[in-house]
Structure formats: structure tokens, C-alpha cells
Amino acid sequence: MSKAEVTMEVGNDGVAVITMSNPPVNALALAIIAGLKEKYAEAMRRNDVKAIVVTGKGGRFSGGFDINVFQKVHKTADLSHLPDASIDLLVNTVEDAKKPSVAAVEGLALGGGLEVALACHARIAAPKTQLGLPELSLGVIPGFGGTQRLPRLVGLSKAVEMMRLSKSISSEEGYKLGLVDAVVSSEELLKVSRRWALDIVNKRKPWVRSLHQTDKLGSVSEALEILKISRQQAKKTVPHLPQHQACLDVIEEGIVHGGYSGLLKETKVFNELVLSDTAKGLIHVFFAQRATSKVPNVTDIGLKPRNVKKVAVIGGGLMGSGIATALIISNIYVVLKEVNSEYLLKGIKTIEANVRGLVTKGKLTQDKARKALSMLKGVLDYSEFKDVDMVIEAVIENIPLKQKIFSEIEKICSPHCILATNTSTIDLNLVGEKISSQDRIIGAHFFSPAHVMPLLEVVRTEKTSAQVILDLMTVGKAIKKIPVVVRSCTGFAVNRTFFPYAQGAHFLVNLGVDLFRIDRVISNFGLPMGPFQLQDLSGYGVAEAVGKEFATAFQGRTFESPLVNLLLKNGRNGKQNGRGYYIYEKGSKPRPDPSVLPIIEESRRLANIMPGGKVLISAIKGGFIAFCI
Numbered sequence: 001m002s003k004a005e006v007t008m009e010v011g012n013d014g015v016a017v018i019t020m021s022n023p024p025v026n027a028l029a030l031a032i033i034a035g036l037k038e039k040y041a042e043a044m045r046r047n048d049v050k051a052i053v054v055t056g057k058g059g060r061f062s063g064g065f066d067i068n069v070f071q072k073v074h075k076t077a078d079l080s081h082l083p084d085a086s087i088d089l090l091v092n093t094v095e096d097a098k099k100p101s102v103a104a105v106e107g108l109a110l111g112g113g114l115e116v117a118l119a120c121h122a123r124i125a126a127p128k129t130q131l132g133l134p135e136l137s138l139g140v141i142p143g144f145g146g147t148q149r150l151p152r153l154v155g156l157s158k159a160v161e162m163m164r165l166s167k168s169i170s171s172e173e174g175y176k177l178g179l180v181d182a183v184v185s186s187e188e189l190l191k192v193s194r195r196w197a198l199d200i201v202n203k204r205k206p207w208v209r210s211l212h213q214t215d216k217l218g219s220v221s222e223a224l225e226i227l228k229i230s231r232q233q234a235k236k237t238v239p240h241l242p243q244h245q246a247c248l249d250v251i252e253e254g255i256v257h258g259g260y261s262g263l264l265k266e267t268k269v270f271n272e273l274v275l276s277d278t279a280k281g282l283i284h285v286f287f288a289q290r291a292t293s294k295v296p297n298v299t300d301i302g303l304k305p306r307n308v309k310k311v312a313v314i315g316g317g318l319m320g321s322g323i324a325t326a327l328i329i330s331n332i333y334v335v336l337k338e339v340n341s342e343y344l345l346k347g348i349k350t351i352e353a354n355v356r357g358l359v360t361k362g363k364l365t366q367d368k369a370r371k372a373l374s375m376l377k378g379v380l381d382y383s384e385f386k387d388v389d390m391v392i393e394a395v396i397e398n399i400p401l402k403q404k405i406f407s408e409i410e411k412i413c414s415p416h417c418i419l420a421t422n423t424s425t426i427d428l429n430l431v432g433e434k435i436s437s438q439d440r441i442i443g444a445h446f447f448s449p450a451h452v453m454p455l456l457e458v459v460r461t462e463k464t465s466a467q468v469i470l471d472l473m474t475v476g477k478a479i480k481k482i483p484v485v486v487r488s489c490t491g492f493a494v495n496r497t498f499f500p501y502a503q504g505a506h507f508l509v510n511l512g513v514d515l516f517r518i519d520r521v522i523s524n525f526g527l528p529m530g531p532f533q534l535q536d537l538s539g540y541g542v543a544e545a546v547g548k549e550f551a552t553a554f555q556g557r558t559f560e561s562p563l564v565n566l567l568l569k570n571g572r573n574g575k576q577n578g579r580g581y582y583i584y585e586k587g588s589k590p591r592p593d594p595s596v597l598p599i600i601e602e603s604r605r606l607a608n609i610m611p612g613g614k615v616l617i618s619a620i621k622g623g624f625i626a627f628c629i
């Protein structure tokens with residue numbers, strides 16, 4: 001691991017180029033921050049230095065403050081790891097220095113990295129550079145002045161949107177907004193930045209200290225109105241996350257009392273949030289998510305991923321069409337196979353609707369949508385399977401059917417073709433029982449909607465080869481998923497965890513607890529929705545199939561609720577046919593469906609676990625909540 005360092009080179013033009021180097025993202029480790037202070041002090045002392053350019057090595061400016069430091073703080077609860085650099089470094093040393101600084105920004109400038117650039121007197125960026133303040137996604141707020149400088153450069157509304165959604169913008173958009181002073185090619189970046197710095201010295205360019213700019217803030221009353229609306233949005237969408245309101249409070253402090261006061265409050269609030277449970281949890285997730293990409297004896301044995309250009313998806317239902325969508329929008333050619341023209345057309349229509357939905361949400365351009373759909377071919381047989389690099393089977397959770405399909409595709413596909421199943425629960429050894437090439441069997445368990453949800457369970461058996469695992473992990477990353485490698489057992493990781501949770505919910509309902517109250521308790525606890533609304537989304541057929549698998553795998557240890565089967569008999573299948581626990585009407589939130597209550601009563605009668613169940617409500621309620629936590 002090359003060490004973190006800050007270098008400085010002074011050119012004949014009198015410009016000192018200070019370069020941060022801390023691969024792979026030039027994170028602002030404490031050594032980098034100390035190095036910046038040291039080089040700046042030297043640059044200020046030297047008479048041959050007229051101006052400074054700050055840049056990052058390796059085509060990236062900086063990915064922000066070193067998040068490892070937060071982990072150190074969490075372990076020790078010792079904030080001294082976080083001495084104040086916002087004022088000391090970025091105000092006193094950079095922004096208020098007697099010599100101007102220009103940031104030469106390439107690749108990405110995120111968090112503290114962008115904040116260093118904001119403290120400079122101009123920013124020159126290479127094309128498509130990623131600029132953002134994603135600190136709220138880590139449970140904190142920008143702590144190097146971003147809450148004050150960003151609104152003063154791009155305007156309050158845009159700044160609040162970028163911070164609250166941890167949404168980056170490109171250097172091109174930054175130029176339009178006034179965050180970036182010029183966008184030039186990588187080759188020109190340093191030259192233009194040096195010239196810009198000298199132009200500031202010679203008064204040919206403005207010497208801008210963004211902390212003191214107010215022209216983009218509008219009037220205080222307008223600003224307070226924007227913040228009021230943002231507060232209401234945060235209260236509604238993320239009521240459990242303290243960093244959102246805290247960020248708005250800090251921004252307001254600076255608007256009402258001035259940028260410097262805002263900085264002082266920012267540092268205080270930042271240090272409080274660093275120790276919050278939310279920050280501890282989200283920073284753990286940050287590293288845990290990256291740790292999943294390191295799989296012993298797979299990613300560390302020198303294997304190179306093979307190029308997967310063409311994938312066959314078998315089954316154009318909810319999951320198959322979602323998987324096909326995820327592949328084609330990432331430029332992977334898809335052959336979608338169904339058993340008849342009606343189902344095939346339905347699958348293709350679903351994919352087209354998925355792609356249109358992404359365009360409507362601004363997640364895909366029209367051109368990319370057209371290109372994606374051009375990479376989809378519907379078939380009714382295996383004739384196009386000879387040259388596919390991977391097959392993903394996504395048919396119903398029926399073991400004999402899956403075994404039949406795998407026998408067929410093993411005969412038709414090339415010997416290197418990856419044979420994947422999207423099963424959510426069935427043991428892969430069972431799925432592949434009838435084929436010989438067990439090393440190519442792997443689970444590609446997507447989560448509905450497959451073209452949206454980021455998690456991809458990569459399920460391996462004892463025989464799955466390291467190459468196949470690596471190939472699927474690579475495809476997962478290419479289609480913007482987070483691949484997590486798990487072993488093959490009933491339920492793999494997610495459903496094995498989810499199943500007892502769902503069981504508990506059904507247990508309580510059959511004990512007499514109000515179903516809709518359970519959903520309210522869970523959504524008030526902070527999950528996106530309760531177990532029954534979620535069951536409406538995934539459909540009752542899945543719930544019944546998964547329930548049977550678990551009952552078989554854990555005989556005598558599961559509670560078999562009659563409710564799902566009664567619902568199916570009553571012609572209900574959740575949101576899919578508009579008849580679930582809730583009523584689904586376009587444009588409005590799901591409403592409890594009173595016509596489901598008699599079915600629930602019937603389930604209680606059949607389950608007969610506790611007549612009425614009233615006596616246990618308090619204990620159960622406590623137990624259930626504890627259970628969910």
C-alpha cells in the first residue's frame with residue numbers, strides 16, 4: 001500500500017502545484033491534511049511562489065475525508081482524532097491566504113475532497129468529473145465548510161438537493177451552476193489552472209472567497225422558506241435520520257448569522273453526528289459493502305473475469321423481465337426465452353415498461369433506452385443458446401421444472417457457459433442434481449424489482465468454480481448491483497433472515513393482533529414498509545412456495561399460517577392483481593382492505609393457536625418488536 005503523501009513543485013511561472021497522493025481515491029487521511037498544511041505554509045513563506053494549484057494524483061482529485069478515521073473514532077469515542085481542520089486548514093490556510101489557490105479537479109471530488117476545492121478561489125475541472133457532498137449517506141454532514149460554501153456557489157436549492165440526496169453532479173453541470181469556473185481536457189487541466197491562478201494574482205480573474213459570497217443565496221426570507229420546505233420533506237421521508245435536519249440547521253445558521261458562524265456550528269454538529277448510532281451504522285455499511293467484493297480463494301488468486309457479452313434469461317415473468325432489464329440497460333445482449341408467444345410478449349412488454357419507467361424517472365436517456373431495447377431478443381426455443389456466456393433461469397420455484405431446464409441447457413450451451421438460477425430459496429444442489437457440470441452451477445438471486453434493487457446474492461455450492469463465482473460477481477458490478485457471495489442452503493442469506501420475521505408477523509396475526517397495526521409498527525420503526533404490504537408486493541404465490549421450502553427444511557420448527565393459502569383461494573395475489581391486504585389505486589397510498597378481515601378471521605379459526613389472543617397482546621407486542629429488532 002503506497003503511503004499517503006502531499007508533494008509540491010514550484011514552476012518557473014511562480015505557481016506551486018500541491019499534489020495529494022493516497023491511492024486509490026486520494027482520501028484525506030490525517031497525513032494528507034497535515035501535508036496540505038505543511039506545503040501551504042512553505043508556499044506562503046517562499047518568495048518565488050505567487051499562487052498555488054491543488055490537485056490529486058492518479059486522475060482523481062479526492063474521494064473525501066478518510067472514512068477509516070471515523071471507525072477509529074467509533075472504537076475509541078475519542079474525537080481528538082478529529083481536530084478542527086475546517087477553520088484551521090481551509091479558512092485560515094487556504095481561503096484567507098495572501099496567495100490565491102486554484103483547484104485542478106479530475107475524476108472525482110467528493111465530500112472533504114470537494115470542500116478543499118470549494119475553499120480554493122477557483123475550480124478548473126476535467127470533463128465528466130464527479131462532484132458531490134455524500135456525507136449524509138454516512139450519517140454525518142459536510143464538515144469542511146461544504147454546508148456554507150456549496151449554497152453560495154450553486155444556490156441554496158441545488159446545494160440542499162445535492163447534500164440531502166448525496167447526489168453528485170458532473171463538472172459540466174457544475175460549470176453551468178457556477179461551481180466550476182472552466183471545464184478543460186485532462187491534458188490542459190494543469191496548464192489552464194496555473195494560468196488561471198496567475199490571472200487572479202494579476203487581477204485578470206476574480207479572487208473569490210466563496211464563504212463570503214451571498215448573491216446566490218437570495219433573501220433571508222426566501223432562503224428560510226426553502227429550508228422550511230426541505231425540513232418538511234426530510235420529516236416525511238427520513239424521519240429517523242438526524243443528519244438531515246441537522247444539515248439544514250447548520251445551513252440556516254450560516255444564512256442568518258454569516259458563513260463563519262455557519263462553519264463553527266458545522267464543526268460542532270459534525271462532531272456530534274460522528275458519534276451517532278446512525279453514523280456508526282452507515283459507516284459500517286460502507287466498509288461492509290466493499291468487503292463483500294473480497295472473496296477468499298476467488299478474488300485473491302489471480303483469476304481474470306471472463307467477458308460476458310450475451311445472456312439468456314429463461315422466464316419472462318416479474319423476475320425474469322427485471323433481470324433482462326438490468327442486463328440490457330448495462331449493454332449486455334439478452335435472449336429472453338418463454339414457453340409460448342403470449343408469455344413471451346408479456347415479458348417483452350414488461351421489459352419495455354421497465355425501461356420506460358427508468359426514462360421517466362430520469363435514470364436513463366431516450367437514446368440509451370432505445371439502445372437497451374435493441375439488445376433484447378425474444379425466443380421460444382434454445383436455438384439462440386449456443387453462444388450465450390451465461391443462462392439465468394427465472395421460472396417458478398418448482399424443483400422438477402428447474403432440473404429439467406438445467407439438463408436441457410447443459411446439452412445446448414457451450415462448455416464455458418455459466419448456468420445460473422434466480423431461485424430465492426431452493427438448494428442449488430437440488431437444482432443441478434441432474435447435470436454433470438456442477439462447477440458451472442451458481443445462484444444469481446436478484447431482488448424484485450430486479451432492475452432497481454441493488455443486492456445480488458451470488459449463491460455458490462461446494463462445487464461451483466472460483467472462475468464462475470468471479471464472472472458472476474463481475475457481471476453483478478457491471479449491471480450496478482452489489483454482489484454478495486453466500487453458500488447454498490435453504491433461503492441463502494436474505495430469505496433465511498427474512499423468513500422468521502415473516503413467520504413472526506403471521507404468528508401475531510393468527511394470535512389476534514391487527515395485521516395493519518403490525519405494518520404500522522414496522523414502518524414506524526424505520527423499515528420502508530411492513531411485512532404484509534411487502535407480501536402484497538412480492539405476491540402470495542412466492543410466499544406459499546418459500547413457506548413450503550422452509551417447512552420442509554426446518555420440519556417442526558416453522559409456523560404454517562393458513563392465511564396465505566386462504567388468500568390465494570379467495571383469488572387474491574397482492575398488488576399483482578390489485579387484491580391484497582391493501583387496496584391499490586393509482587396515485588394514492590395503499591389502503592387497508594376491510595374485505596380481507598373475514599379471511600384473517602378464518603385463518604385464526606383454522607390456526608387455533610390462542611383463542612382470541614388478547615391476553616398475550618402486551619407480551620407479544622414487546623416480543624414481536626424485540627424480535628424484529
Ligand SMILES: CCCCCCCCCCCCC[C@H](O)CC(=O)SCCNC(=O)CCNC(=O)[C@H](O)C(C)(C)COP(=O)(O)OP(=O)(O)OC[C@H]1O[C@@H](n2cnc3c(N)ncnc32)[C@H](O)[C@@H]1OP(=O)(O)O
Pocket residue numbers: 024025027028030033034037063064065066067068081082083084085086089108110111112113115134135138141142143144146287290291
Ligand atoms: C492538521 C491536521 C488536522 C486533522 C483534521 C481531521 C479532520 C477534521 C474533521 C473531519 C471533517 C471531514 C469533513 C468531510 O466533509 C467528511 C467527508 O469527506 S466523509 C467522506 C465523503 N466521501 C465519500 O463518502 C465517498 C466514499 N467513497 C465512494 O463513494 C467511492 O469509494 C468512490 C470514491 C466513488 C470510488 O468508488 P469505486 O471506484 O467504486 O471504489 P470503491 O468504492 O471500491 O473504493 C475503493 C477503495 O477506496 C476506499 N475508499 C473510498 N472512499 C474512501 C474514503 N473517503 N475514505 C477511505 N477509504 C475510501 C474504499 O473503502 C475501497 O477500499 P478497499 O475496499 O479497496 O480497501
